[in-house]
Amino acid sequence: MICYLCKSAIPDGQPFYNDHGAQVCKPCFKDAPRCWVCRFPGKELRMVDGLGLECEFCRGRVIDDSTPLEPLVEPILPYLAGFGIVPPPGLAYRRIDRLELRERQTRADLPPEEFLDDFLRFCYPLFHDSGQVYLLRRIPRPLFIVHAIVQLAAATFAQAYGLPHLADRTPFHSYARGWCHWLGYEAAQRLNYDRERRQLRRWPELGAQGEFERWEKMARFQPPPKMIAFFQANLQALARKHLTPGAAEPPASAGR
Ligand SMILES: [Zn+2]
Numbered sequence: 650m651i652c653y654l655c656k657s658a659i660p661d662g663q664p665f666y667n668d669h670g671a672q673v674c675k676p677c678f679k680d681a682p683r684c685w686v687c688r689f690p691g692k693e694l695r696m697v698d699g700l701g702l703e704c705e706f707c708r709g710r711v712i713d714d715s716t717p718l719e720p721l722v723e724p725i726l727p728y729l730a731g732f733g734i735v736p737p738p739g740l741a742y743r744r745i746d747r748l749e750l751r752e753r754q755t756r757a758d759l760p761p762e763e764f765l766d767d768f769l770r771f772c773y774p775l776f777h778d779s780g781q782v783y784l785l786r787r788i789p790r791p792l793f794i795v796h797a798i799v800q801l802a803a804a805t806f807a808q809a810y811g812l813p814h815l816a817d818r819t820p821f822h823s824y825a826r827g828w829c830h831w832l833g834y835e836a837a838q839r840l841n842y843d844r845e846r847r848q849l850r851r852w853p854e855l856g857a858q859g860e861f862e863r864w865e866k867m868a869r870f871q872p873p874p875k876m877i878a879f880f881q882a883n884l885q886a887l888a889r890k891h892l893t894p895g896a897a898e899p900p901a902s903a904g905r
């Protein structure tokens with residue numbers, strides 16, 4: 650096996666880095682600067698302002714600033730419809746840098762993230778707020794797709810309950826967020842997006858932790874209509890308890 654960077658043979662038994670069908674030896678991997686998207690120590694890393702270094706492999710597979718998003722969103726609508734979710738029309742997408750996106754979601758004093766993985770531990774790469782979907786510039790398509798599912802679902806429930814977004818801390822918000830998160834996870838599983846599935850699995854604290862596992866088990870035995878009914882009943886009960894009166898009753902058509 651030949652190292653992609655230094656071209657020397659990687660000795661048998663030595664650990665190496667493997668991604669994008671290329672292998673990098675341990676000495677190279679230890680010191681090389683790495684791609685912010687995928688952590689690969691690329692050969693032609695380029696700095697992207699507001700984000701970080703990008704490798705030659707990711708450069709070709711991220712959504713660049715001029716890629717139209719509608720054709721990517723269109724095919725996920727039938728999946729959402731299968732779970733009774735019809736997103737509000739006219740959502741606007743805005744591409745922003747990572748610091749701004751992070752600040753829109755949390756004011757917590759977090760360590761600066763080095764890689765996209767780190768960012769995903771604390772924040773979503775897409776975030777719906779008041780009819781706008783803010784998204785991190787230049788993310789891989791699969792990541793966009795699963796998180797578009799999460800946020801279109803979030804936009805639907807926010808609208809149904811008269812809320813700007815689902816980012817607040819009440820049990821209602823957390824439960825609704827957990828369901829949206831689970832819908833993205835389930836989609837990643839069905840689409841064989843293994844990296845994204847693992848990312849969504851590893852950080853369910855963004856959603857509702859216990860519930861998330863429950864839904865995962867339910868999905869194995871229950872058809873979507875049963876799960877939707879279960880979720881809706883719980884969500885409505887939580888809304889009555891935790892949302893201010895007037896915001897607690899969704900219109901009859903919402904989220905069904
Ligand atoms: Zn090497």
Ligand SMILES: [Zn+2]
Binds near residue numbers: 685686688689703705
């Ligand atoms: Zn990369």
